[in-house]
Amino acid sequence: MGTLFNCIGIHSCPPEINVLVVDNKEYLDHITTILNKEFHIKEIIHCDNSKDAMAVIDSDKHLGFIFADWELSGSKFIDPVRADRENHHTPLVIMAENDSDAVIGNAMRHGASTHIGKPFLEQALVTRIHRITSMQERRLMRRLHPDVAYDLNIDTGSGESATVKLVDISLHCCLTRAAIELTRELQIFETYRARMDIEGYHFEFNCQLHRIESDPNSPPPVSTVLFQFVFTELTDETSQKLAQLMDEFDSRWQ
The missing domain is CATH 2.40.10.220 (predicted glycosyltransferase like domains)
Known part of the structure; x- marks a missing residue:
């Protein structure tokens, strides 16, 4: 008995996403230009301090990406994001003028998806975005075989x-x-x-x-x-x- 029916494509247009940017206005403008090229944007939410950024997280809004300056956010911001039900898996890019090994290691230990030194070129950020989205696609296609027939x-x-x-x-x-x-x-x-x-x-x-x-x-x-x-x-x-x-x-x- 061969295959009875073939599967059709399951992918449609990329969904609109909300993006949170925690940084100053100068970097917001720089990042916005890049994001509009890479994503189908629903809303870009800008916060220039961790208190306002945490209010966004606490609002239970689902975010497609988070870009955060390390000095404005730090581990006190990353930890609640990773504990948040809506954004536990949301990609989080840390941007830091001081991109020392200590800063990078601290950010990654607390759950940052990747990091980039400031100032950065457009291609550098695009490369990191593509790396994360590729990982997301692989994760989406991951198939697990339960050990019990549920x-x-x-x-x-x-x-x-x-x-x-x-x-x-x-x-x-x-x-x-x-x-x-x-x-x-x-x-x-x-x-x-x-x-x-x-x-x-x-x-x-x-x-x-x-x-x-x-x-x-x-x-x-x-x-x-x-x-x-x-x-x-x-x-x-x-x-x-x-x-x-x-x-x-x-x-x-x-």
Whole structure:
């Protein structure tokens, strides 16, 4: 039994992001020019002191990137950012006029994503941005294989539900196994409501069925097939919780 359906592309236009810049007006203007070339910007939030910057973090606004001057922020800013539910994984670029090994080491130990010495050329910052976004893409595509066949409950419509078994999971999709009879109930490209509980983590989300394929672990006569669901319209809270799950079990699930 070969592949029944092929997966379609899952990537769309880059999402709009909020960017926080903690620095003086001169560097804000310099960075803004670069950011507008590299990102689809929703809002650039400027703060020239750590108190105002912390107010942004405490507001639970989800940020796509943070650029912060070390003298204006320091570890007293980085630590709360890394403890914040919305921005635990937000890339944080530290900019410092004193880019000594001590300053760099301190910033990185507290959770900075990267650093750059001031003043800097546009290409230097662009290189660091690309390095971070490449790491994000690799992280997004990372797939983990649970050591337990957790249940994913799918609402199939008309008050009915079906249970499929989790095979692997990433930040944007999951592969599941179920009886071949379920192919009569689920339709390619249809969106379904799903629920999943994993080690104390509870998830509810919408997902779209993108692929149905043969199960290599189902010898003839075929009794099970694999269903790939792509997560759609995840809330920031659900996305962050899924990222926390992936990080927590990264070493345990291979």
